[in-house]
Amino acid sequence: MTIRTQVIPDVGAKTPVPALEPLLFELARPGRSGRHVRTNETAAIPDAFQRKAPLRLPELTEPQVVRHYTHLAQLNYSVDTGMYPLGSCTMKYNPKVNDRVAALFADVHPRQSYRTTQGVLALAYELEQMLVKITGMDFVSLQPQAGAQSEFTALLVFKAYHAKRGEAAQRRRIIVPDTAHGTNPASAAMCGYEVTTVKSDARGNVDLDALKSALGPDVAGFMLTNPNTLGLFEERVREVCDAVHAAGALVYGDGANMNALLGVARPGDLGFDCLHINVHKTFSTPHGAGGPGAGPLCVKAHLRPFLPKPWIVRESDGTYHYDTAREDRAPAPLGDSIGTIKQRLGNFGVLVRAYAYIKTLGEEGLVETGRDAILSANYLLALLRPAYDVAYERPPMHEFVLSAAKQKKQGASALDISKALLDEGFHSPTVYFPLIVPEAMMIEPTETEPKETLDAFAAAMLRIAERVTTDPAAVRDAPKHAPLRRLDEVGAARKPVLRYKADA
Amino acid sequence: MTIRTQVIPDVGAKTPVPALEPLLFELARPGRSGRHVRTNETAAIPDAFQRKAPLRLPELTEPQVVRHYTHLAQLNYSVDTGMYPLGSCTMKYNPKVNDRVAALFADVHPRQSYRTTQGVLALAYELEQMLVKITGMDFVSLQPQAGAQSEFTALLVFKAYHAKRGEAAQRRRIIVPDTAHGTNPASAAMCGYEVTTVKSDARGNVDLDALKSALGPDVAGFMLTNPNTLGLFEERVREVCDAVHAAGALVYGDGANMNALLGVARPGDLGFDCLHINVHKTFSTPHGAGGPGAGPLCVKAHLRPFLPKPWIVRESDGTYHYDTAREDRAPAPLGDSIGTIKQRLGNFGVLVRAYAYIKTLGEEGLVETGRDAILSANYLLALLRPAYDVAYERPPMHEFVLSAAKQKKQGASALDISKALLDEGFHSPTVYFPLIVPEAMMIEPTETEPKETLDAFAAAMLRIAERVTTDPAAVRDAPKHAPLRRLDEVGAARKPVLRYKADA
Amino acid sequence: MVGNNPYSPHTEADRAAMLSRIGVRDIDELLGAIPTDARHPKLGVAPGLSEMEVQSHLERLAKMNTTAGDGPFFIGGAIQRRYIPAAVPVLALRGEFLTAYTPYQPEVSQGTLQAVFEYQSLMAELLAMDVVNSSMYDGGSATAEAAFMAVRVTGRRKVVVATEVDFTYRRTLRTYARGPELEIVEVPTAKLASSAEGAACLIVQHPDAFGTLIDVRQIADAAHAAGALCVQVTEPHACALLEPPGALGADIVVGEGQPLGITMSYGGPHLGIFACREALVRQMPGRIAGQTVDANGTRGFVNTLQTREQHIRREKATSNICTNEALAAITAAVYLSLLGPEGLRAAARAGVARAHALAQRLAALPRCAIANDRPFFDRFTLRTEVGGWDLRNGLIARGIQVEATASHYVNGRREGRDDVIVQCTELTTEADADALVDAVAQLARSGETVATG
Amino acid sequence: MVGNNPYSPHTEADRAAMLSRIGVRDIDELLGAIPTDARHPKLGVAPGLSEMEVQSHLERLAKMNTTAGDGPFFIGGAIQRRYIPAAVPVLALRGEFLTAYTPYQPEVSQGTLQAVFEYQSLMAELLAMDVVNSSMYDGGSATAEAAFMAVRVTGRRKVVVATEVDFTYRRTLRTYARGPELEIVEVPTAKLASSAEGAACLIVQHPDAFGTLIDVRQIADAAHAAGALCVQVTEPHACALLEPPGALGADIVVGEGQPLGITMSYGGPHLGIFACREALVRQMPGRIAGQTVDANGTRGFVNTLQTREQHIRREKATSNICTNEALAAITAAVYLSLLGPEGLRAAARAGVARAHALAQRLAALPRCAIANDRPFFDRFTLRTEVGGWDLRNGLIARGIQVEATASHYVNGRREGRDDVIVQCTELTTEADADALVDAVAQLARSGETVATG
Numbered sequence A, B: 001m002t003i004r005t006q007v008i009p010d011v012g013a014k015t016p017v018p019a020l021e022p023l024l025f026e027l028a029r030p031g032r033s034g035r036h037v038r039t040n041e042t043a044a045i046p047d048a049f050q051r052k053a054p055l056r057l058p059e060l061t062e063p064q065v066v067r068h069y070t071h072l073a074q075l076n077y078s079v080d081t082g083m084y085p086l087g088s089c090t091m092k093y094n095p096k097v098n099d100r101v102a103a104l105f106a107d108v109h110p111r112q113s114y115r116t117t118q119g120v121l122a123l124a125y126e127l128e129q130m131l132v133k134i135t136g137m138d139f140v141s142l143q144p145q146a147g148a149q150s151e152f153t154a155l156l157v158f159k160a161y162h163a164k165r166g167e168a169a170q171r172r173r174i175i176v177p178d179t180a181h182g183t184n185p186a187s188a189a190m191c192g193y194e195v196t197t198v199k200s201d202a203r204g205n206v207d208l209d210a211l212k213s214a215l216g217p218d219v220a221g222f223m224l225t226n227p228n229t230l231g232l233f234e235e236r237v238r239e240v241c242d243a244v245h246a247a248g249a250l251v252y253g254d255g256a257n258m259n260a261l262l263g264v265a266r267p268g269d270l271g272f273d274c275l276h277i278n279v280h281k282t283f284s285t286p287h288g289a290g291g292p293g294a295g296p297l298c299v300k301a302h303l304r305p306f307l308p309k310p311w312i313v314r315e316s317d318g319t320y321h322y323d324t325a326r327e328d329r330a331p332a333p334l335g336d337s338i339g340t341i342k343q344r345l346g347n348f349g350v351l352v353r354a355y356a357y358i359k360t361l362g363e364e365g366l367v368e369t370g371r372d373a374i375l376s377a378n379y380l381l382a383l384l385r386p387a388y389d390v391a392y393e394r395p396p397m398h399e400f401v402l403s404a405a406k407q408k409k410q411g412a413s414a415l416d417i418s419k420a421l422l423d424e425g426f427h428s429p430t431v432y433f434p435l436i437v438p439e440a441m442m443i444e445p446t447e448t449e450p451k452e453t454l455d456a457f458a459a460a461m462l463r464i465a466e467r468v469t470t471d472p473a474a475v476r477d478a479p480k481h482a483p484l485r486r487l488d489e490v491g492a493a494r495k496p497v498l499r500y501k502a503d504a
Numbered sequence C, D: 001m002v003g004n005n006p007y008s009p010h011t012e013a014d015r016a017a018m019l020s021r022i023g024v025r026d027i028d029e030l031l032g033a034i035p036t037d038a039r040h041p042k043l044g045v046a047p048g049l050s051e052m053e054v055q056s057h058l059e060r061l062a063k064m065n066t067t068a069g070d071g072p073f074f075i076g077g078a079i080q081r082r083y084i085p086a087a088v089p090v091l092a093l094r095g096e097f098l099t100a101y102t103p104y105q106p107e108v109s110q111g112t113l114q115a116v117f118e119y120q121s122l123m124a125e126l127l128a129m130d131v132v133n134s135s136m137y138d139g140g141s142a143t144a145e146a147a148f149m150a151v152r153v154t155g156r157r158k159v160v161v162a163t164e165v166d167f168t169y170r171r172t173l174r175t176y177a178r179g180p181e182l183e184i185v186e187v188p189t190a191k192l193a194s195s196a197e198g199a200a201c202l203i204v205q206h207p208d209a210f211g212t213l214i215d216v217r218q219i220a221d222a223a224h225a226a227g228a229l230c231v232q233v234t235e236p237h238a239c240a241l242l243e244p245p246g247a248l249g250a251d252i253v254v255g256e257g258q259p260l261g262i263t264m265s266y267g268g269p270h271l272g273i274f275a276c277r278e279a280l281v282r283q284m285p286g287r288i289a290g291q292t293v294d295a296n297g298t299r300g301f302v303n304t305l306q307t308r309e310q311h312i313r314r315e316k317a318t319s320n321i322c323t324n325e326a327l328a329a330i331t332a333a334v335y336l337s338l339l340g341p342e343g344l345r346a347a348a349r350a351g352v353a354r355a356h357a358l359a360q361r362l363a364a365l366p367r368c369a370i371a372n373d374r375p376f377f378d379r380f381t382l383r384t385e386v387g388g389w390d391l392r393n394g395l396i397a398r399g400i401q402v403e404a405t406a407s408h409y410v411n412g413r414r415e416g417r418d419d420v421i422v423q424c425t426e427l428t429t430e431a432d433a434d435a436l437v438d439a440v441a442q443l444a445r446s447g448e449t450v451a452t453g
């Protein structure tokens, strides 16, 4: 293990406390500026509308700004700097060519005519087709900008579907498993549904009996992640879907874990009515320090009428337009559609990257990806099993969940272990999720980490487990080699400081 | 002062010794690769010519390569991360827009016709004009790719000039001051000249008497840096030039320190026959971890015939071509020209950046640059004077030279101080140059460092001076917070390991 | 086999060693849970390409578009073509920002957290609001989330929105509202103040979709008098010159942050701005970075007030948002720190000045009029006898791009006549303006149009 | 005043404080050494522009060029249009590489030093040579420096160079040689071996400027027999498929590294490759990175063997080179590490295969012939009755770019007839080839040319 140290100069900024890097505001000096944009024009704005409030934005030169953000960037852990085994997030490598080709579409406005955007429409149309093929669904809406927005969109679709059948008023409930990601119940609630949670069985599946007894004529839908957040493939997935369908409800597929299924199985063949895709997970688009993502919604034909508008139409001459006649003289005819979630094609810049990625992988590459993701997870699990409790003992798919319950008893929690990993040079796994595993550590290596990195990660985890038995206090004291020691999160929430104030 | 620590994982590469980062070769595994370029074509190469030697280039995936270079980059100090007061190098801020506009010319081949490169020629022609205006010279060759190549080019011009006058055989000597940069005598020697060094006087000027007595009919030229490498303006520059001219020799201006003179004085007004420009210094182009640069050679009219060919011609209709009729059916008619140093326009990608920089600054910005560079140097000198010996006590221009002779006696040399500065978060100044100042520390802050950074740098220098008096051993032991401790340079030279060998 | 997925590092030797450590002979042995007939589907996706092939394929697709830079361009509104300083992408797209995720481990994510905290601070200053979150998806979803938040805060279920609010925002709002089945009422801005009764909020846009300046204060007062919140939709550049939302009485402020250095990219990824008054912060959606200290007392930043969020509160969360637009927030902060107050004002002023000069020239043409009945900011509505869509198509045929007012479709019904909206920014040139004036003069005279079939 | 130089941070308050600390009232007081009449010259440079103005001005200039990507493109030789993987600029242009300088302080420059050491190692492997320096300016200056080095090593002053060596290299060599007044003799490659007597070196290019494959071994043997060195000019992609210089007997190897991921940029900045046998290393020009350890025993890298260099040895140095092309060397290393041996071979093979296919098609046209009399690599010489320059100009008029053989001008005199050289790489497409074949068929038939006045 190596430790890299870099010293940054005290540039003379007055910071109230010791800090890794001054704030922009602390670096600023009145009268400084660059000259990126200038004008000597004056704006004819009636006095009553003119800004009288001061505008105390920091005044800086470009050299200062460049150093500031270069320093900040270097304080970040990222996929470009190391293994990032954050379970459920699929932190795979983000190919650089995808960023480059996305930039080719940077200077196009979403309100341009179809006449001037044939390249955009052709790409989007083909991407829809590719997602159909990969998921086994029938139609796709590219509008949702992330998984959570796609969940919400899908639940709106469910509502519209039931409304069409005259059952909207009656079907007020959405069922989620106890392993569900937080966005699932949150989306359901946002969509005006009551949420019912069903428990998992001893093999980490949805408890089918519990599900059946929760199902009824008041249920609109069931949200299922498969493989679920334990990394396990739902063993009776078709029975689950059948049960839901038998109750007149719909099955929502949370596709956050789609990486495991690439070329391995298609949700459309398993009984799901729809599926969202996190392209920032499965299709390698960069996570952007929290976002952007994109969350295309893939549906079976019976849900198509309810998808957001407009839809892309391909003419027999190979040209494309939206389904608003040949020009959007009017909003797309809504018909049964729920409306519009995001103008036109959602986070198109992200979708271009996903398109390039699928083009690069192709059929065989997609298959290899799913299989390698599964191989890597199973291999890493085999290495870690000697030291950590395994939540459910059956072969995981692309990720798995350990429990640090044993270590917790020895004096160091999952949180402590996650911090000790930082000292070992690794980002930590997702911890304390899913909720049903005590001291959960959810580990997703992805297919892009080489075997020797998995070995090194495992060695670090075993070293930590060993240290927990000999010196748990040291583990509780981690991290020591990260840019900061542990942060006071309680204090942050109790007395929130949410912005810089000059006089603070 | 803040210390930033970052941990990188042991990725399982076998390195023979502890290392900050494995070598590419150590990260490689046979059978790995990306798919950037592929073909199933075969090349018809006669067997006798085919490569039989093994080609043991490392086999890596793109994710590995990205991490490797991201790690390496983070080990570097750079202008983008901090103050870099390397004297004589003008480590000013490198504006990002210049990189962006340079990329607009990336996909143009130097052997394209003038017909398809009017933008290139228009830019180069205007840049020549701008350099003429800034330096007060009459003509410019953009061919030399760095200062040293420009020196060599100029000396070839000198030789051709003297040859034209029938004095080539007689004028075998080049005179340089004892403050001259190493490239000056090296260029002279490379050009077949003998080198005579003249000493400096007590005020840091060329010793005029010594110069005069060195001058004679065997002298081809005198190479003068002004301001010189002490950062001092040559007080009797015109007398110096007159003396050289009186002896029938030419004066070469080393323009490495041109930043001081921007809008402050023009070498063309001071008696120089020619001048090179380091655009990577004066005109803000990035130094690229050692290069590239560009070294346009500016000359007075009497040296024009000898400049490298081809030359750009502007027609009255505003079109451009080279002086090879309208098309280069033949090499440019050489005439008295020395020939060609670098095909066409030298490091054009660097020159575009310089062009953009001059366009950005404009007349007033150039003036401000020269003056601010001088202001910053004098200010910093004022802050440091209490602790360090000043080599020559008169106002410097854009840089100045301290002596750590006093500190050396106290137990820490200029080298030690330079290493202690690394621990303080600053790059060190140029040390042990110029040669005539014992324990020289040559400091060039440039105009782009804010006052508070100069203050912080000075504070660090004073802290170190103080520490030399109390604990010189600690200073000799620096750096402790840099990525590495001091390196064994003697060992490196004694048993050179100049490349990775698989079996080493 | 190495070579199918070019980013996969596993050699056949690696795979064999891994399988043997797992204790299986084949990956298929690990797939027992998958119904056999569903395993190994044939997808029908074309074989993979090399990077070089992908690059040239996408270059070909991109050439099928006419970009904003290809000719005079006057489309704008929420999403604007603005000058992006070169340093913006260089810094914001550094791998350490681009390829990190939500800062779950703050000790190794201070770059993200401090940059986001600074974004919040810069935006709060620009809007003169107390609190800004670390981003929503876009202006549209931010508007919808503002309505939802007002519903939570007031306990009321009616949302009144001005018809002069950007039509894409109104569409998203209406769509979102189908979930909780809120009542969405669209009224002209002029009737907003008188429609506050029983409303959770009044949603006003200033400057509005047509560029018109609105007296927000009066609307905020009416809202407050009726116990409703005032939600202002705004644009960042406008806030540099116009009295900011916080000074006008807005309780929640939303908008599209794309003009702050983010590329248009046919609509995303962009930046939903979301701000509110301090008292409302615990009802705010989205992540928020806050300042704290580490165990050594060194200043640091964390995501805070997380008990509002889905990963803690699940169905009781203030929103379902998880992945957001952090990179866009960082980009906006880089942009603002480069431009500074003077640069931001200059960019805004240029748009206003050019819009007014252009409007004057267009209004002087026969059969042309400016439809804004009150002062406007940096865009305006041009009315000709040709009609907006036909004029737009005629202009496209001449290489000039403008937007026709889809915005006049209210609740899906066409109301009033269609015009074109003309947006100016600092990138609008004299030559652009000349081209538009010439073309409009011709088209308005000839009535020539382009078939829309 | 802040605002003239937008990169200057000094406010008026800063300047005042600084002056007062210096103890002067005005900067002019510091300029006493400058002749008064020379102070404050009026330069006559136009006023400064904003970044936005600079960007649009340079975009305008750039549009006045026809780039290689704008149409079928067959110009090549030393400088080649090749596919550059997206990760190359992302990594090599990171600010920490781009804005550092020569690693004078190795403790804080390990990124540069290790990257350069790796470049040396990769290039040594590709060339099968013992030692590679960290870069020369370009292929031309590297060739001249190789000749100078051979002169130092052998003590002889005659340099024999083949006329089939790239004409730009020969021009630079002749120009350089005027300094030490070396005798430069240009002979056809075929006569090289028989011209070794008394020579410091024989300089041969393989593949040569016209693409022809050369039997270097025989030339090296002749050189060695005569006590001369063999200098081989080569191209990096060719070395992936052809027996490398180190296996052919070359003592010094030079070439242009631009094809390794570096943009053409109208000729620079590029990368001078310079390699030699171990025994000659102390006569080598340029910087060399070497491996060592730090005080803790951790592996590290430094610039080594510096006693060869100008900053130590001044007039006794092996070269005057100071600023070099380190960034280009790093770029080449990134490129090589991404492509790997298979990718490099594939790129090289594509060029060879396409050149041969194209040559066959062209040779089949009436009045067209391939002028290479022996096997060629990835470029060839096309001879028509139209003549090279006229053919070239006719092709330009059809949007196709090729190079005419200026290379046939030997010692400034025209020798033989002018042809065009056709270079193929992995970026040459079928459509490019079709366009060239069609156009040549037309032009060769019609004899149509374009006026060159």
Ligand SMILES: Cc1ncc(COP(=O)(O)O)c(C=O)c1O
Binding pocket: A088, A089, A146, A147, A148, A149, A181, A183, A184, A225, A229, A254, A256, A257, A278, A293, A294, A295, C321, C322, C323
């Ligand atoms: C299982 C699961 N579902 C849904 C989501 C939400 O997706 P997004 O973050 O794209 O909104 C996530 C994201 O972490 C997830 O892991």
Ligand SMILES: Cc1ncc(COP(=O)(O)O)c(C=O)c1O
Binding pocket: B088, B089, B146, B147, B148, B149, B181, B183, B184, B225, B229, B254, B256, B257, B278, B293, B294, B295, D321, D322, D323
């Ligand atoms: C005074 C002086 N002259 C000449 C040079 C050589 O210039 P270059 O490095 O561009 O070859 C330098 C570079 O450091 C210098 O400082």
